[in-house]
Amino acid sequence: MDDPLLVVEDLTVQFPTEDGVVTAVSNLSYQVELGKTLGIVGESGSGKSVSSMAVLGLHDARSARITGSIRVRGTEVVGMSEAKLRKLRGNEIAMIFQDALAALHPFYRVGGQLAEAYRVHHPSASKRDARRKAIEMLDRVGIPKPDRRVDDFPHQFSGGMRQRAMIAMGLINDPSLLIADEPTTALDVTVQAQILDLLQDLQREFNSAVIIITHDLGVIAEMADDVLVMYAGRAVEYGPCKEIMVHPEMPYTWGLLSSVPDVTSDTSARMIPIPGNPPSLLSPPTGCAFHPRCVHRDKVPGDLCSTTLPELIPGGRGPQHLKRCHLSNSDAIYEAEVLPEIAPDLVEEP
Amino acid sequence: MASMSPEQGSGDMAAYQATDTPEPESDVPSFADVAEHGHAASELDPDAEPVLTVENLRMYFPVRSPGLIRRKIGDVQAVDGISFEVPKGGSLGLVGESGCGKSTTGRLITRLYKPTGGSMQFEGVDLAKLSNRELKPLRRNVQMIFQDPYTSLNPRQTVGAIVSAPLQVHNILPRNQIKRRVQELLEVVGLSPEHYNRYPNEFSGGQRQRIGIARALTLNPKLLVADEPVSALDVSIQAQVINLLQDIQQEFGVAFLFIAHDLAVVRHFCPEVAVMYLGKIVEIGDRDSIYSNAHHPYTQALLSAVPDVKQAVTGERRERIRLTGDVPSPIDPPSGCRFRTRCPIAQEICARHEPPLLQIGKRHKVACHFPGRLGEHPREPFTARLLGVDAEGQPDPGSSPATDLVEQPGYADTWFDLDAKTIGRA
Amino acid sequence: MFAYLVKRVLSGIVVLFLVSLSIFLLFWFGPSEPAQSICDRETSNRCTPERLEVFRETLGFNNPWYQEYGTFIDGVFTGREIKFSKNTKVYDCEAPCLGISYRTKQDVFDEMKTRMPATLSVALGGATLYLLLGIPIGVAAAKRRGTLADKALVSSFLAISSIPYYLFALLAWLFVTINLQVPVISDTGYFPITDNPGKWASGMLLAWIALGIFGCTQYTRYSRGSMVEVLSEDYIRTAKAKGLPNRTVIYKHGLRSALVPVVTIFGIDFGTLLAGTIFTERIFDIEGIGLWGLEAVYQKDLPVVSATALFGAAILITSNLIVDVIYSVLDPRVRLS
Known part of the structure; x- marks a missing residue:
């Protein structure tokens, strides 16, 4: 059998502060295969977001000390140069965030932000190609009249549509790993259901690996194949979803x-x-x-x-x-x- | 007036009392202790008199045109004619998605807004009609707990100042007794009296929410309006706060209007629930009627959308009802039934007539032309004859419309029994 | 947008009217009488009560204040004739008439026009310099937040900006022109750009540098603070997660947002500069609006004082309006209505 897509081993993330060293993640290990969903559950401060940001190398090297190993298709991410990391981000690994209103730039049109994500990894694509791709993706995530909405600003979208646009942006380069950080927390329950359905459909279609980070066990139970429960920066329970939900230890x-x-x-x-x-x-x-x-x-x-x-x-x-x-x-x-x-x-x- | 002494309040809550210093080893309770303090869902007292009776409450916010002369060009119909009762010492839950008007309703009852129309009877006084000055003595009876424990406490005031402010405003206690009273309250909500001189930023989210609860309790209110009291808190802390609110309710007999988007929390806390959509109540009833016997397609869609741990793992996952699109704008709501644009069973009559809120059970009312359990909605509109129209909603000269369809708070002794197709009686 | 502009202009005119009225009333009911100082000056300090009464009568100080204020407002739109004393000449003040200077007997509006270029030169040059220095330094510091370079920069700039500006400018002038006698820039003052651009620039240079360096310390602080805040926004994290190069993240996604508060402060600052910079003009010997207003206050020269105050108010109103328009261009969520 091939190596899993993502292997995290012994990951530790520390932030030196004036009061001392904050150890946000300690000796964390997990893996995710293509086509599978890992749910990471924990409360604020459990290290669930910090560990996922490390997978994209998003921590500032000046303020974070990262040890251990993160391998994507066998390639080590910890200590990778910024230039190589940039090729990975948004391309091989994409991330979508909780509050889409804050996570999309308020000053730029939705389509422009999608096209930008496409062009940075497809330098040969023309502006027109990128725009066409943006419309295609908006259509794919179920935004009505995408050829018109592409020129809207984020604040002209409803909450659910903004999260759809965020997902479209994440998937525009067909990543093999999608990290969704509390993707539905800010949404109403019927919209949450729409977004969760969409994520499942898209995962099936693109056969990507998904990490879904949430505090909501219900979301985990519906979405995840495996579950990782985190507390104070450590994994405290890890295994198949159904097993953990029925026989938590x-x-x-x-x-x-x-x-x-x-x-x-x-x-x-x-x-x-x-x-x-x-x-x-x-x-x-x-x-x-x-x-x-x-x-x-x-x-x-x-x-x-x-x-x-x-x-x-x-x-x-x-x-x-x-x-x-x-x-x-x-x-x-x-x-x-x-x-x-x-x-x-x-x-x-x- | 119930008085709150530390003996009454603190003992019960000590088991899961939160302190910001690490607790000494011996203080960790055993599971049996904790489980004993965990509450099952609150129960309904069907004979309780209403403490608050809301009738045809409306709140329109004017929308003005841009430009030089800002003409009024419409209204945001945030709350558009709702009626309900909150029983003495009981709790009514208001659920719905953002923009349904549930928070506006809370703000109307605490009179942060003056309603456009309708009445709010509280102990024989109509809160809707009073001026701010006439309201002041009554304000102590209706208090509010806010959603965000980070922004609802003034960071430059000590906990003591925050909690004692209502006492000083209403001039209830002599100055030298205020401090003792505040310290009692801090114990009631599971904080320590030593926290009196601390500032809010020294506390965690859950502890801040306790401070907010202590502030709301200061004046021994008869009704607490809790607007999303736990949605900003971590999961493990949510349960602490809900349990605390249940303790307070049991001890002091305070009634709650509990506003939340989380259907599961509302189910646990409220024996009676009203579901709102675009400024209207679409279904109201006791817990079983709403959660096990919902007759409105919106309530059914909401319930089916809640991710459920147990169902997901046991594999008996219900089919989700997919609602398409977004909630329409309350400035220009759809004609007839406001839910029809997203409703899976809408027909022509729904665009022509607004469905009346009909009582279909002892404590169950629903506003739908096709009320029925999931998958059992009738083909023909149940309401057509009552409205004096045919199945498409066109006027039917042969029929005599019912005249008593005005929405009333509370429940009548007779109702439409949909299953037996008769009039049900208590 | 158009309706908004019309509304703002109308409300601006109301404000100007109120400003002019308050200055007028301040002088009219103030502790010292303008007629007295004119009388003193005109009679070479031999002002008798009789002579004073003559001045009062001809200048209209014996009329009710609202009648005189009406005359003033009327003059703004239609022009008027002004006489100081029975036997002196009649000054013809054309619309827009803001009066005749008690001191120089010049038409106030004309004099303002001749002094405007000097003030405008100081303001434009100084502001350009401090924006061009301050914003890039602030952004660079924000990018390196917490490093030694950032800390050194922040503290040294704090030291400079804690020196009072007049002292800073005076020291700069003393040092450059007296001690070092640097050629070219030592000869400060205003020379019309149309006559000799080179001389204009060299005369202004020291004032620009003083304003530029001093303003730059403030603008570095503003833009650094604003940038630090923006860089912690969620959408910056999104931009990084997309794989955008650092340059694009900082300048395209960061700077545009960071500029919004800086533009606000700049609007007010620039307005103040245009309304006359008393210290700069005094120290570097530039005959601008600020200096003119200052002298007029000393001399109780009512027409000049009210003209400079009105001018200042007009400039502030205009610059605020321009800031709001720039706002709506920078941030599509802002709709002017």
Whole structure:
């Protein structure tokens, strides 16, 4: 079998500040294959966006220290020259952002911004070709009357159309990897559904790899093949989507699942918050970074949680499903304790 | 008036109290503790009297022409004739997409705007008619919790000053008692009394939202308007704040008008829900009616669009109803039913007549010519006879239109039972 | 757009009217009487109460203020005749008549026209210089934010701009013309460009350099700050993620946005420059509007003072309008209405 399209190994991203070094991402490893979708889930400060920006080499070399390895089709990205990175960005790897109104330049026409993205990687293309391509892409993402809307400014588009235009811009050079950073967070729910459908259709059509970054487990559950759960800059759980959603093994993932209500479950389901606040990345807690907020710590003998960082290793559910937790029988604890509280309707009768 | 003492407030919330310093090891609760404090969905008290009765509320913002003489050329019909009740100590959820008028409604009830028309009865007084001066003594009864905990707190004021401001404005407590009262409130919302002299920037988003909640509670309001109170917060913090609001509701019996775009959060917090689209209520009812028995195609589309963890992984994914296009402009809304331009089942009558909000269950009303469960919408317009028109919406001389179709707040004792095709009775 | 311009011009005229009225009232009800100073000057400081009364009568100070203000406004549109004393000559002041200088007996509007080129030369040259220096330096500093070069630049420019401008200009003049006696630029002053462009330039050069360097420190700060803010915008990140070269990111996507606030400040600054730069004109001996206005204040020369104030207001109103138009060109979201 060929190497996966993207292999991230032992990635660490640090930002030296006046107060000390902020370690935004620590020893992160994951991979994505063509045609597959990886969902990265985590809260603000978990390092999910920072790690993806590193894949495009978007961090300023003066302010960020990046170690580890990021390989795209076998080519190392960490330490790559700016000129080579530019050939990669927007061409091999494209990125779309959360707030399309802020992410598109307010002063330039939508079509111009798309054409610019095309021409920078197709230097021989004429302005007219680039414009034609821009119209074609706007049409492809479902913008009505693309030959007219191409000359609109971003503020003349609705929120959903702006995100479509953003996607069109991302896909204009047929990238093999698309990174979508909270692509639907700013959108209304019916528009979100449209955009998620569109992303899935386009992925099938272009057979690209997709990384979708979000805090919304529902989006992950619908879109992703694999899931990476991040907390305080580290992967805490990683594996196939369905496996992780049904048999989560890390108490932080349990916490996320029990913090969100949904529109179908039994109304006797409890919403159980994770206590406390996310940790400071300047001085993260010792041991497992989640231990100060972990309500299952009493099940781990001694002070292992606060002294020793658990490794990201397979738990009890096969080699695909990795967790970073000292709990030894987490699947059983989840089934017996957590599930009855948060989803009584899903508990199977013995 | 309910008084809030620290004994009442703090104990319950200590379990998930947020502090900005790392908590000592022994303070981390066990799962059993935390689970006990987690709340199931709030329940409906069907006999509660309304604390707020809104009738035919309208808010039009004038649109002026550009140029020298700025003629009025139209209105943004942000809220266009809505009626509902909020029960004492209960909560009504207002859901809908951006631009549906739900936030404007919240601002009307707190009288940040003066409504163009309609009434808002609160304890026998019509809030819509009062002048600002007459309103002042009443303002303490209706308070607001804002969406963005970063911009809604003045960064140059201490927490103490922010939370005590309402007390000083309304001159309720002697000065020397204010500080103690504020510290009590801080404990109620799960902060520490020592936070009194700190500034908002020293707090995380969730803690700031707690400060905003403490400010809203200062005057013992009877009604809290919560406008997207958790949508700016991280997932794990959202649950903390929702639980806190449920605690407050149970302890102090305060009623909520809960405005949010997140259907799941509203389902959890509100036993009754109104769905808005372009300034109108399209469906209103108790939780089951809306979430398990929705009869309006817009409500059905909204629900089917929510990504759902459990359904996605168990594979029983519902087919999504794709709504095409965008919400039309509220300056020039579509004729007849405002949803018809995006509606999958719209017919001719929908362009000609606005569907009345009909009661179709004990606590369930819907505004649609073709009300029905998903996939079971009738072929013929249910409303045609009531409106005195034929199936295309053309006037039908042979029929006698019903006269009592005016939208009323609350529910009647009789309704149209669509399944049995009879009049249902309580 | 047209309706907007008409509206702005109309409101500008109202403002000018109010400015002229307030200056008029200030003099009329002010603590010192203009008639007194004219009387002193005309009679070589032998002003008796009788003589003063004559001046009051002929200059109209015995009439109600609104009647005299009406005469003034009338003169602006139709011109009028002005007499200082019974036996002196009658001055014919043509429309637009802003009066006759009490001191020089010149038609104020004519004198303003002759002094305008000097002030315009100072303003244009100085402003061009500080924009051409300040914006590129500011952008370069923003690109290297946080580096040693950036920090050194910011602190040295802060040091320069904390010297009061009059001191800075005076020192520059002393140093260049007295100490070093640099040829060519030492001979400051205004010489009409139509007579001798070379002499015009050399006479202005020192004033330009003083204004340019001083203004450049401020414009570096403005454009650096604005650029730093813009470079952290989401759309800059998007531009980078598209694979655009750094040059395009900074200049095409960054600079255009960064210029918006700079243009605003410049509009006001340039207006102030055009309305007369008292220090610059005084120190470098340039017979411009600023110097003229200053002397008129000393001499209680009401027509000149009100003319210079009106002129200043008119310039500010115009430059604000131009800024707004430039705004709408830079930013398509801004619609003038």
